[in-house]
Amino acid sequence: PLNKLKEGLTSVSSSEELKVAASFDDNENESSVSITVVGASGDLAKKKIFPALFALYYEDCLPKHFTVYGYARSKMTDAELRNMVSKTLTCRIDKRENCGEKMEEFLKRCFYHSGQYDSEKNFAELDKKLKEHEAGRVSNRLFYLSIPPNIFIDAVKCASLSASSGSGWTRVIVEKPFGRDSKSSAALTKSLKQYLEEDQIFRIDHYLGKELVENLSVLRFSNLIFEPLWSRQYIRNVQLIFSEDFGTEGRGGYFDNYGIIRDIMQNHLLQILALFAMETPVSLDAEDIRNEKVKVLRSMRPLQLEDVVIGQYKSHTKGGFTYPAYTDDKTVPKGSLTPTFAAAALFINNARWDGVPFLMKAGKALHTKRAEIRVQFRHVPGNLYNRNFGTDLDRATNELVIRVQPDEAIYLKINNKVPGLGMRLDRSNLNLHYAARYSKEIPDAYERLLLDAIEGERRLFIRSDELDAAWSLFTPLLKELEEKKIIPEYYPHGSRGPVGAHYLAARYNVRWG
Ligand code: NDP
Ligand code: BG6
Numbered sequence: 001p002l003n004k005l006k007e008g009l010t011s012v013s014s015s016e017e018l019k020v021a022a023s024f025d026d027n028e029n030e031s032s033v034s035i036t037v038v039g040a041s042g043d044l045a046k047k048k049i050f051p052a053l054f055a056l057y058y059e060d061c062l063p064k065h066f067t068v069y070g071y072a073r074s075k076m077t078d079a080e081l082r083n084m085v086s087k088t089l090t091c092r093i094d095k096r097e098n099c100g101e102k103m104e105e106f107l108k109r110c111f112y113h114s115g116q117y118d119s120e121k122n123f124a125e126l127d128k129k130l131k132e133h134e135a136g137r138v139s140n141r142l143f144y145l146s147i148p149p150n151i152f153i154d155a156v157k158c159a160s161l162s163a164s165s166g167s168g169w170t171r172v173i174v175e176k177p178f179g180r181d182s183k184s185s186a187a188l189t190k191s192l193k194q195y196l197e198e199d200q201i202f203r204i205d206h207y208l209g210k211e212l213v214e215n216l217s218v219l220r221f222s223n224l225i226f227e228p229l230w231s232r233q234y235i236r237n238v239q240l241i242f243s244e245d246f247g248t249e250g251r252g253g254y255f256d257n258y259g260i261i262r263d264i265m266q267n268h269l270l271q272i273l274a275l276f277a278m279e280t281p282v283s284l285d286a287e288d289i290r291n292e293k294v295k296v297l298r299s300m301r302p303l304q305l306e307d308v309v310i311g312q313y314k315s316h317t318k319g320g321f322t323y324p325a326y327t328d329d330k331t332v333p334k335g336s337l338t339p340t341f342a343a344a345a346l347f348i349n350n351a352r353w354d355g356v357p358f359l360m361k362a363g364k365a366l367h368t369k370r371a372e373i374r375v376q377f378r379h380v381p382g383n384l385y386n387r388n389f390g391t392d393l394d395r396a397t398n399e400l401v402i403r404v405q406p407d408e409a410i411y412l413k414i415n416n417k418v419p420g421l422g423m424r425l426d427r428s429n430l431n432l433h434y435a436a437r438y439s440k441e442i443p444d445a446y447e448r449l450l451l452d453a454i455e456g457e458r459r460l461f462i463r464s465d466e467l468d469a470a471w472s473l474f475t476p477l478l479k480e481l482e483e484k485k486i487i488p489e490y491y492p493h494g495s496r497g498p499v500g501a502h503y504l505a506a507r508y509n510v511r512w513g
Contacts (some may be wrong), residue, residue, distance in 0.1 A: 031138040031168060032065035033454055034130045038155050039147035040070025040081065040112065043250075044175065048206075049144055050085045050110075052446035057106045058099070061451055063101070067133040068312070069113040071126060081112035117147060117152035123162035130163065140168035142453055147256070149177055153191045160195040168201060173202045173453050176267055177258055181478055182471040189464045202453045203462040207268035207371075208275075208447030211434075212404045216275045216373075217289075219402075219410070221262075226400075227280075229377070231352045236397065237510045238276065239374040240269045240360045247313060247493065248340065249367040252329035259338040261310075261481075264362040266474045270297070271462070272373060272404075273358055277348055286458035290466060297469035299350040303477040309489065310481065311341035311502035313365040316492035323365070323493035339481075339488050340364045343501035345508055346473070357508040367492045371404040374513040385415065385425055399513065408434040408442060 035053065037045050048096075056062050070081045082320075093100030113129060115122025130139065143159050145152055156172060164170040174192070179185030192201055207213055220226055229235065242264050248255040255263060278292035315325040326332060326340050341363035347357065377398040385396070397412040411431040418424040434442065452460055452500060479484075489498035505512055 005377045007434050019305060022405065031063070031140060032067070032134045033063050033142065034069060035142045035144065035450075035454075036069040036071050036126065036130075036159070036163070037144045037146055038071045038117070038159070039145065041072040041074040041076070042146055043085075044146045044390045045070070046084065046088045048444070048446045049146060049450070051088055051090065052444055052450050054089045054103065054106050055443065055447050056451055057109075058102050063454070064252045065134075065137060066109060067130070068110045069126065070110065070131065071115060073114065073116060075114050076112050078111050078265050082107040082110055085110055107507045109453070116497055117151045118158060118318060120158045120162045123158040127163040130328075134173065138168045139165045139256055139455075140175065141165045141170045141485055143171070144173045144175075144450075146175055146199060149179075149188075152188065156192055156195050158426045167455070169200075170196075171200050171202055171426075171453055171456070172196055173450075175204055177262060178267075178467055179471065180258065180262060182468065184473040185467055185471050189467070198464060199458070201464075202449075202458070203464075203467065205271050205460075205462055206445040206451055207404075208271055208460040208462075209447075209449040210371075210404055210444045211273055212402055212408050212410070213275065214448070215410075216272070216402070220276075221280055232354055232356045234377055235356055236376045236378045237359060237508065238273075238274055239372070239376070239513055240276075241370065241372045241374065241513070242269060242362040243366040243368055243370055243371045243497075244364050245366060245494070246334070247324065247326060248329060252326075253331035255340075256332045256336055256338045258343050260340055260362050260364065261308075261344075261474060261478060265342060265344065265360055266470055267462075268371075269360045269362060270470050270473070273346070273360075277353055277372060278353070285460070286461075289459050290463045294466050294469055296348060297466065297473065299348050299353075300473055301349055302473050302475075303344055303346065305477065305480050305484075305486070307345045307504075308477060308481075309498060310339035310487040311363065311491050311498035311500070312336075312338065313340050313363075313493045313495075314490040316494055318494065325493065326365070335489060341366070341488070341491060341497050341501075343497075343504050346503060357401065357510060359508070359510055359512070361497070361512065363497050366497055367494055372513070373402040373404065375400040375402075375501070376510070376513070397513075401513065457461070 037049050039045055050068075053062070053068055070076070070085075076084070086103065090104055091103070111129065111133075113122075115126065115128045141164060143155075145155055147155060152174060159172065160170070179188045197255065220230060223243060261468070274293040274296045278296045281288040281292045313326050316323045326338070327334060327336055332338075343359065343361045346358040346360065347353070348356070348495040377400070379397055383396060398415075401409070401411050401413070403409040403411075409432060411433075413427050413429055415425050416428040418426050445509060449460060452458075489500050491498045502512065
C-alpha cells in the first residue's frame, strides 16, 4: 500500500487500498508464503495474530499461496488448532454475508506442528511439512515469535538453521520486550544477529501499526497549517497519555519483571514521540524515516529521577465490589515495588524543541482507557480577548488532540464567539471524528504490521540503533529506581492516578489534559 501511496495520494480509494497489497509479486503463481506462529498456543497468538491473519485473508491481502502453521510445545492436531483459532476469529469486517465461508477457507490453510523451541530436529520436521505445502514454489517464510523472551534465541537459532527458506526470503517478527535495559537489549540483538541479518528482523511495536499513529506523519507533512507551528516557537508542551481501566490481570508474572516504564513508555509512547518530533524525512523510505527517528531519540536527555513520578495501584472498594491491588495478583511477589503508573518529563535538546516539555503518563487500573497525544499551544501574544477568560489563561490557548484510541479522532480546540448579540467566547472543537467521517472499520494494528512484514516494508518496525537509543534514555533511570528501591505512590484502583503526576506537570506549568 505504501508504494501505491507514493504513486499518488488521491488515486487510491479506501476500498482499493488494501487490495493493492494483494499484488505482491508479478509471479505470484510461482511463490508461496508460509507464516509460522511460534507460540501458537499462547494468548497473543489467539487474541491478535490469528485474527489479524484472518482479517488479511478476508480482505484478499494474503498471497494466493499461503499457509499458516502454529508451532508450540502443546500437543494439538490440525483440527484442534483450527477449533482453538476459530473461537477468536470474528466476522467484524463490514459484516459481509460470506464471512463464515471465508473463515472455513482460512482455517483449511491453518496447520499445527508440535515441537520444542530449542530443537533443531523439531524445526526440521516443520521444514519438511512447509515444503509439502510450498510444492516446489519459491518459498518465502515468516516466523512470528509469540513466545516469552527467554526462549527467543533458541527459537531463532532452530528456525534459522533448520527451517529457513532455501529459495526465497526468511523473516522473523520479534515481539517485545527487547531486553530490560541497554545491556540486555544489546545482548539480544547480538544473539539475533548470529542467525539473522538486520533486515530479516522485524521488531514489532504494535502502536506503530495504529491508524492515528501512522497518520501522524500525514498530518504533519501533508498539511501546510501544522508544520510551521510544530516547534518551540508555538508549542508550549506535548502530552503523551496512555491509560487502561484494568490492572495487569493474568500478566502479573511478566509485568512484575518489567513495570510500566518498560512496558509502555520506553516503546509505545517513545515511538509516538519520535514520530511526532522528528524532522521531515528525505522520503517515505523506511531507512529515511528511521534515520530521523534515531536523530530525535539521540537528541534527548536521558531521564533523571527528578523527572519522574511512579505509582502502583492499591485495592479499592466501590459499589460493594473490591477491585484488587496490584500485589493481590498471585503471580506478583508480595511487597513488589514495580510501578504500574509513571509520569515523566522528557526534553529534546535540538533547535526545534529546546525547552519544550514532552510529558508522558502511562498507567494501569486508572479510571479510563485511552491513548492520546495532546499538543498545547502558546498564548496568543497580546490577545485582545484575554479578558473573556479572566485569570484562567490556560483556557485561552489552542490544543490539538490526537485520540489514538478508543473512538479515534483528531480535534483542535479553538476559541470561538458564542453566537448572539454580546461578545462572549467559548472553547469549541474543530472535530475530525473517524466514526462519523469514515464508514470503513479501522484495521487492527497487527493486520497492518503483518502485511508490512510479508511485503518487506520495514517503516513501522524498530531498527536496532533506534532500540539502543531508546534504551539509553531509560536505562539510567530504571537502574536508579531499582537500586534505590524507590517506593511508588499508591493510588486506588480505578482512580486518576497519583497526585504526584500533577505536581510534576505543574513544575513545567502544565495541566494534564
Ligand atoms: P504466553 O505466556 O501465552 O506464551 C506463549 C506460548 O509460549 C505459550 O502458549 C507456551 O506454549 C509457550 N511458553 C510460555 N512460557 C514458556 C516457557 N517458560 N518456556 C517455554 N515455552 C513457554 O505469551 P503471550 O502469548 O502473552 O505473549 C507472547 C509474546 O508477545 C511475549 O514476548 C509477550 O511479551 C509479547 N506480548 C504479548 C502481549 C499480549 O497481550 N499477550 C502484548 C504485547 C506483547 P507451549 O507451552 O504450548 O509451548
Ligand atoms: C502491550 C503491553 O504492549 O500493550 C500491555 O504489554 C498493554 O501491557 C498493551 O495492555 C496495550 O495495547 P492496546 O493496543 O490494547 O492499547
